[in-house]
Amino acid sequence: MPKVTIYDVAQEAGVAPSTVSRALNRPARVSDSMRRRVQEAAESVGYATPARQGRTPRKTIAMVLADITNPHFIKIIRGAEMRAKSSGFTFVVVNAEESPQIELTQVRGLASKVDGFVLASSRLPDQELLALGNRHKLVLLNRDLDGLTSVRLDMVHGCRLILEHLASLGHREFTFCAGPPGSWIGSLRWATLRDAAHEHGLTAHRIGPYAPTVAAGGVAADTALRARPTALVAHNDMLAFGIMDRLASRGVAVPDDVSVVGFDNNFAADLVTPPLTTVDGPGGEVGGRGVDLLLRSIADEPDRHGPLIDPPDDRITLPTELILRESTGVVRPG
Numbered sequence: 001m002p003k004v005t006i007y008d009v010a011q012e013a014g015v016a017p018s019t020v021s022r023a024l025n026r027p028a029r030v031s032d033s034m035r036r037r038v039q040e041a042a043e044s045v046g047y048a049t050p051a052r053q054g055r056t057p058r059k060t061i062a063m064v065l066a067d068i069t070n071p072h073f074i075k076i077i078r079g080a081e082m083r084a085k086s087s088g089f090t091f092v093v094v095n096a097e098e099s100p101q102i103e104l105t106q107v108r109g110l111a112s113k114v115d116g117f118v119l120a121s122s123r124l125p126d127q128e129l130l131a132l133g134n135r136h137k138l139v140l141l142n143r144d145l146d147g148l149t150s151v152r153l154d155m156v157h158g159c160r161l162i163l164e165h166l167a168s169l170g171h172r173e174f175t176f177c178a179g180p181p182g183s184w185i186g187s188l189r190w191a192t193l194r195d196a197a198h199e200h201g202l203t204a205h206r207i208g209p210y211a212p213t214v215a216a217g218g219v220a221a222d223t224a225l226r227a228r229p230t231a232l233v234a235h236n237d238m239l240a241f242g243i244m245d246r247l248a249s250r251g252v253a254v255p256d257d258v259s260v261v262g263f264d265n266n267f268a269a270d271l272v273t274p275p276l277t278t279v280d281g282p283g284g285e286v287g288g289r290g291v292d293l294l295l296r297s298i299a300d301e302p303d304r305h306g307p308l309i310d311p312p313d314d315r316i317t318l319p320t321e322l323i324l325r326e327s328t329g330v331v332r333p334g
Contacts, residue, residue: 013041075283123182153281158320178208179235217242255329274326
């Protein structure tokens with residue numbers, strides 16, 4: 001005999017499945033008459049409510065990070081943790097080590113122990129993410145994919161601000177030092193910089209990919225210098241720090257000889273010499289809003305897997321800004 005689901009209850013009661021879920025799991029969110037109507041329909045079709053099933057919520061969510069050593073994630077983790085804690089949920093953080101295979105293993109290993117996932121800068125292919133979204137409650141951070149809930153920063157706007165800034169300083173070309181090949185947001189940055197460059201009289205070049213680390217910056221700088229660029233745009237601040245350190249060791253002055261721009265505005269961007277011009281965004285809000293969407297899904301339909309049903313504001317884009325510091329300057333004649 002087929003298992004009775006909330007969809008059967010919804011059909012019997014003549015309401016949406018999400019209304020059935022609220023009435024049975026969050027009765028305070030519906031009227032008394034609606035609650036009675038749904039309960040009567042559930043009894044009529046023989047649906048075992050969570051209370052009758054003896055279901056005990058795990059009250060735990062997991063955040064899977066692309067690279068836990070990247071300072072960019074500090075604000076995101078903090079925002080997510082505070083939101084989870086305020087709702088009485090245990091918050092678990094695991095590291096994917098920039099590996100899609102490890103990321104998938106982490107998710108599969110935790111699936112029976114948590115109520116849902118927040119995947120930060122996931123390196124998994126689109127089809128794998130969609131498959132996971134059909135089996136588990138999850139929210140993407142710094143990644144956008146049709147069919148899944150997500151929160152990300154407006155990188156298109158941030159990249160356009162970089163182009164406007166470089167053009168205003170007299171630059172006519174720049175080189176983008178790319179990050180990991182599996183980085184969705186890195187690909188978006190390059191595509192935006194490349195496609196919009198001509199609008200500002202700029203020519204875009206690309207080198208890489210490189211690991212998003214300080215150590216990788218030396219190789220990126222050496223490669224970039226072969227073309228004698230006037231400006232370098234790094235995948236992230238960490239790579240930019242390594243680039244500037246290598247340029248200094250080779251006697252190349254920043255910004256007099258080469259301007260350098262990063263992304264993320266991590267805690268050291270204002271401490272390096274010279275301080276780094278970089279794109280910033282509300283990382284804490286990214287984490288907090290992501291957890292908020294996940295908790296909403298868990299609260300509305302704790303027994304159902306997969307994406308939200310008709311979720312409001314399920315793909316959120318937050319603003320970015322360009323923080324101007326001393327690593328960028330006017331192009332010198334000659």
